[in-house]
Amino acid sequence: MKKRTITIYISTLLGISSVLSSCSKDFLERPPLNQISEDTFWKKEADVFQAVNGVYNKLGGDGIIYDDGATDNAHAQYPWESFATEISSGNVTTALTGSWNFEAIRRCNYFLENADKAAEVMDQTLLERYKAEVRFLRAYFYHDLTNKYGAVPLITKVLPLGEENVPRDEKTAIIQFITDELSAVAAILPAEYPGGKSNERGRATKGAAWALLARVQLYEGQWEAAADAAQDVMGLGYSLFKVGAESGDDTKDDYQKWVDFNSAADEQQFRLGLRSYEGLFRQVHEGNSEVILDRQQINQVDANYLNTYLPSGDMGGWSSVTPTQALVDAYASYKTGEPVSPTDPAQRATWYKNNDARFSNEYRNRDPRFYATVLFDGAPWNSFSDGFQFKWTPGASNMSQTGYNFRKLVDPTFFKEPIVDNHANVILLRYAEVLLTYAEAKNESTGPDASVFEALDQIRQRAGMAKVDRSKYGSKELLRSLIRQERRVELALEGQRFMDIRRWDIAPQVMKNIYDVRNTLAQERIWDDKLNLLPVPQREIDLAQGILTQNPGY
Known part of the structure; x- marks a missing residue:
């Protein structure tokens, strides 16, 4: 495993004010x-x-x-x-x-x-x-x-x-x-740190202050202020993380089974979108141009345990937090950029039970972020292990209750190393969120304009998706629905959805019982407005x- 320079050395030297009382001169x-x-x-x-x-x-x-x-x-x-x-x-x-x-x-x-x-x-x-x-x-x-x-x-x-x-x-x-x-x-606060003791990357910056300010104001519905704060961050030189090529075991993943590519260029756009999105969370790319604030982890000392919490039991994980069918349904079509009509749950269950090939069609031609985020039956992931294809085994130890596992935030590098723990920094504020904050706040404040579409296009194109159709999303209401969908899939598993469903007042509609791919109840859910x-x-x-x-x- 490659060694890296540790930025902020996390210390627990001061346990709040639990220092000893004054010492005697004796x-x-x-x-x-x-x-x-x-x-x-x-x-x-x-x-x-x-x-x-x-x-x-x-x-x-x-x-x-x-x-x-x-x-x-x-x-x-x-x-x-x-x-x-x-x-x-x-x-x-x-x-x-x-x-x-x-x-x-x-x-x-x-x-x-x-x-x-x-x-x-x-x-x-x-x-x-x-x-x-x-x-x-x-x-x-x-x-x-x-x-x-x-x-x-x-x-x-x-x-x-x-x-x-x-x-x-x-x-x-x-x-x-x-x-x-x-x-x-x-x-x-400075816009960035040059490095060295007292100036390590990972400390709070001017960008972090403005990005958090934008988040706070967005949550409070202070639209103009949120857009202004986000725009301040947008002028500081951050950019969305992108890779220029695939390498190693990533090249072995066969996505022609899952996506109907029009050309070699189309396939490359898809694959680079997928690799760019998943790569920004990997240790090898930590501190990249998109990161505004992250929780620093010390290599081989301070693991983040995401490689344990998220994979399935047969991958060495616990399936602690797993995707719902509702999240799977949220990923749009790669071909059209539009929402996908979900399969009827009873029909899905029948196809799954009968091992019908039509069961897999639900996972075809989706947003590249879907493949970078969700492990579904048949999903390839050679970076995890050679020839790997995900298979859900219901009822087995530490297996998902929904039929899916998360791939996002899992760093496969460590599964092929002597140390399997994930030591990547956990990103708390990143530039994509700032762009989404700007888009939502600006749209709510003044309606659609070129700057809103440009912010959304940056996010979609980084992921390999097409630009927003201006003619279709020309009203505040229609663009609002698209912004919310983009926010959901882009920031999945990053802790933003908890407040989003509350501030948008949609929790009563979305917090419903969840079922697995067999249409079997996985968890009964009851919403009460006190849960806001x-x-x-x-x-x-x-x-x-x-x-x-x-x-x-x-």
Whole structure:
């Protein structure tokens, strides 16, 4: 396996504020040399460096797949792995702890309260930049909390013992705090980092601040502001990742069985679209031109476990999160660029049972992103193993309950290496999302124009698809449906669908029972509008002695 340069070294040196109390001058009462003292820390630049990296340690990574498992995109079959199974089934009570956790925010606040203690021993510009990075991260963490719970306590300082019980602030106040913070730090953070200690790629940048700001404003329906923030990112030089050629075992995959190519050029367009899309998530391409923010993983030390969570049992995985038929149905035709009429479930089941060749027709001539995302019966993947074709075995150990597995985010390189764990960085913000944010916000604000179509065309053409038909999607309403479909397939398994179905108010229509390819019930799902927000854990309300209030419906 090729070695790579590690960017941010994630450190847990600072466990929030769990440092030892002040040490005595008495020799016999010196703090242990393997622990950290409040009095001996914050004395040099390296202390601040370690502390800020300790905040980055709280960034989520491979867990984003479970957000999709709580939507119509995917099925999360193991309730002990995450809360996605309970949320998607509608079986949510106040015993659910979910994402109600302020440890990351406390870590941010502790850093910001103490970093200036090192002001005399380090460059002031660097110190201010570190503080801006942590303010960005705090905004990121608060955004995640408000997505799940709406109103939460807005805490911007380390709370002393005895003052932990604070009420929830209005969501509007928290959103204003987030947007103000992101706007402020965008003026401080650099557009990129040159490398070396303190300047590693992977740190928060100006682009990350604007991209997160655009996401926040999009979620809140602040269309003009979201489009403006996205446009700011679009002027920073990011571009969609593309490959110019296939190589290695990828060339062995036979897609002529699945796509009716018009010519050799047509086949090349398809194949390069597929390889470009799947390649941007691979370790060999991490830090590419599309990445705005990613959760850094240390090679051969800090695995992301996606190679375990996503493949099927016979591939060495657990099938923890698997595609639904509804997600499969969302991929348009490669030939026409238009939606595909799904097969009748009963007919699909009959064809599957009888091993009828017509069963496979459903997977023909689809968007290249389908083949890069979903493993279906007969799907080729020589990069995983020579001659591999996916075969679903219902009822076997660690197999999918839907008939499909995810291929996206799985890095096949490691299955042929001595170390099978996936150490690729997990992308949290990327340029394709920014283009989709711009397209949606601009369309909602002023309707279709050339810039909206251009943003969508960049995404579609990178994937090997045709440009948007301007004559067919000339109205705001029609283009809205296309933008939503593009957003779903482009960002599948990246944690965006959870909020999309809520802010678009389509959850009641899409959160339905899911079935496998045999038309057998895989999971019963019940939607209640209270699920637009998760419940504040009852244990937190009890600990707060009633100061915290509950969300409606719980």
